[in-house]
Amino acid sequence: MKFTILINEGPYQHQAADSAYQFAKAALEKGHEIFRVFFYNDAVNNATRLAIPPQDDRNITVQWAELAEQNNLDMVVCIAAAQRRGMLDDDERDRQGKDASNIHPAFRISGLGQLVEGGIQSDRLITFGD
Template identity: 75%
Template sequence: MKLTIQVNEGPYQHQASDSAYFFTKAALEKGHEIFRVFFYHDGVNNGTRLTTPPQDDRNVVSRWSELAAEHDLDLVICVAAAQRRGIVDDGEAERNKKDATNIAPGFRISGLGQLVEGGIQSDRLVVFGD
């Protein structure tokens, strides 16, 4: 089965990101294909490399980056939601005259059309968070 995952909540204020991560990992282990993971609303905060949790806490951002590297996942952050929350890659930094970037490895910024495409191309769109 081909799946697209939508994550609507940030990494530490709601269980949705953890649930999405463990669901995605389990689906891959069972042989399912993940077409895309789309981070929307506060979910874009899963893609900032500046997150630094305490050593005894889980690092949700690193988990996503490592899973993406291991399975060649397409982790897409919604551009409009990212701009509202200060998530910036090289292209957005240049376009908006920002002097730094903060996107985590394995993530990319793109438009809402990527979510629509994921819904069309996949057998299921699974949403985590409100």
């Protein structure tokens, strides 16, 4: 079965991103397909490559990046939500004339249409939020 996962909350503040990660991992282990993981609202902050969590804690961004690499996951950060919150990839940095970017290369920035498309193309869309 094909799933799209929508995450609405940032890392560490709320369990949503952790729950979504555990769900995604379990779904893949059971042989399901993850069509897309979509990061919206404050969840765009999960994509920062600059976070430095304590050594004995999980690194949520790296966890997602590793899962994505192993399973060829499509992880999309909403561009409108990301711009509002200062989350930029290199292209956006250049286009907007900013002096830095912060998005981990395992994630890509795109529009909200990607979420709607996820709902259309997947058998189930599941939301993790506050």
